[in-house]
Amino acid sequence: MPTQNKPTIYDVAKRAKVSITTVSRLLNTPDKVNPETRKLVMDAIDSLGFTPKAEARARAMRNTNRIGVITPFFTAPSFVQRLRGVASALSKANYELVIYPVDDMEHLQGYISSIPVMKNLDGLIIISLAIDSKDANRLYENGMQTVLIEYSHSALNSIVIDDAEGGRLAARYLIGKGHKRLAFLGDIEPPERYAIYPVKSRLHGFKEVLKEAGIELPKKYIRQAENRQDISIKAVHELLNVDNPPTAIFAASDVQAMSVMKVARQLKLKIPDDIAVIGFDDIDMAEYVDLTTIRQHLDESGRLAAEMVLARIKDPKRALQQIKLPLEFVERSTC
């Protein structure tokens, strides 16, 4: 016999052959009910294992021990790695992890509006999403402990990296290796709804160093491509088919760098001799395929974010933190 719902005062009343009023009264002002009746009702309560549900729930809801993560494409490798960091920190602290995947801005707005009001979360981590001042302030005002990753706002904690510096690192390294024809591949202008443009900054830094070195970055060497395999592959093909093709490609994500590698394999191009590749992120797979890349400590960012919310839940008076995580050049065999 499954699904035996918790007993209500109705069940108790029926069992004790009294009205629900009496049951309620017994629970709230016991001295106002006759001792004999009291005994009757108590027996019924005991035998049914009754516990006023709503009240318990309400009490339980004061401190939910749950923290939420709002993230787009939460199954993309880089997001997963951040989540891993979050999860490990949370599970140590015995907090539940609730995931709110956002497919579009609608979703995000929905979550952002209702979460701080509903308060059925103790804290919130928002990954790679822009949130406007009004929402940030609401989060702040309602005391929802929040950490932003890959975006920042003065009213909230945040963890970011120096994207431009990432681009510079790649450019310097490639130039150091003697490359003259450098290309850039990335989701430079993602659908505006996410409203954050880290790749653009990476391109900026990349350009900057090239310029300093007197190397041109012609338009044909810059490819906008969404982070999907089919699209990236197509972009890489185009990139490698221009005349005087580049000798090195800086891909703004490891996944796209892997698309470059795939196309190179198809075209029987040797990596790194015919074409050098640098990725960005250092996802797990990068090591498997020996991809040279720029590591942004993904796990770490998640762990840190989780620790920050937990710390602020414990002590809400803690100062806000705006953290910039360092990047690291990881030399492997594709470059």
Next chain:
Amino acid sequence: MPTQNKPTIYDVAKRAKVSITTVSRLLNTPDKVNPETRKLVMDAIDSLGFTPKAEARARAMRNTNRIGVITPFFTAPSFVQRLRGVASALSKANYELVIYPVDDMEHLQGYISSIPVMKNLDGLIIISLAIDSKDANRLYENGMQTVLIEYSHSALNSIVIDDAEGGRLAARYLIGKGHKRLAFLGDIEPPERYAIYPVKSRLHGFKEVLKEAGIELPKKYIRQAENRQDISIKAVHELLNVDNPPTAIFAASDVQAMSVMKVARQLKLKIPDDIAVIGFDDIDMAEYVDLTTIRQHLDESGRLAAEMVLARIKDPKRALQQIKLPLEFVERSTC
């Protein structure tokens, strides 16, 4: 002086000139209300400083609209892909996704015993974990809608694949290609705490076909290796260094197959000419690296699991289902 009672949704509704329904809806299923209306209502909420009373909510709510997923290493690619399936089904149905990562059996036991009692979950999906009869029955008796993936129990819904058949598929294909020296790499005996042994079955099926074909599978061609890169790499090295090394390796997971590919690269072995590789799972990355593999529809399994719990939440009288998902041989370039 005046009794400044806390604002209720009625106040908000009046202020925003909508019905209380809309206010409630905004808070619970935000994407079901028009963005313009949303703005109106949010303004009212903000200006009134409205906060819903937890106990009133609890009272009126019969379900939590949350379903939980218990899973080990939830950031391993194959698990992530199942989660993706779960998440997409859930978000369509407006359910929250709570993740319970299990690092050790302690954790699992904790979750399993408290979840059905707490009832702050409408349903539960348990991935790749063995649960004993006692727990299964408790879940069943407490009416917690549960689906197991990669394990089964007669009291609960389950989704499994035919692991042995997977092994057979690989063996047949490899034999068809003329290979005589076949090897097997996998986490055959994982730490007992998880207590499920799909890889063992894959090995069984693999062996079976070899035997029928009169091909031996000597011990030296069978490697136990945990699903970690360092360990797998070491195992592959050993495997390729025996005398008379195998010409083909069936790895029981794509991730391990990728380790094989990495070692082959290091040793300058050509794939598939010098060494053929077949993986298992067909994770996203398999396509990037052109890995021949056996697809077990991971996303699908997650989606299905989610749909099953949702269906049973709606109609608890639905019959239990024990589903066996088909496998599919995916031919790419490593074999």
Next chain:
DNA sequence: AGCTAAAATGAAAGCACTTTCAGTTTAACA
């Protein structure tokens, strides 16, 4: 323009209790 499906909305019916209020009993006292 005409038609249909989907999206957005509100009225009203719950939910699991609490409270009010109008009875009943009971007990005490004249």
Next chain:
DNA sequence: TGTTAAACTGAAAGTGCTTTCATTTTAGCT
């Protein structure tokens, strides 16, 4: 014995919210 106040009790009316269902609006097609 009749009267009355205190002690009990239950029907019904809230409580603040959710959810169903019917209606309206909008968008997408021929």
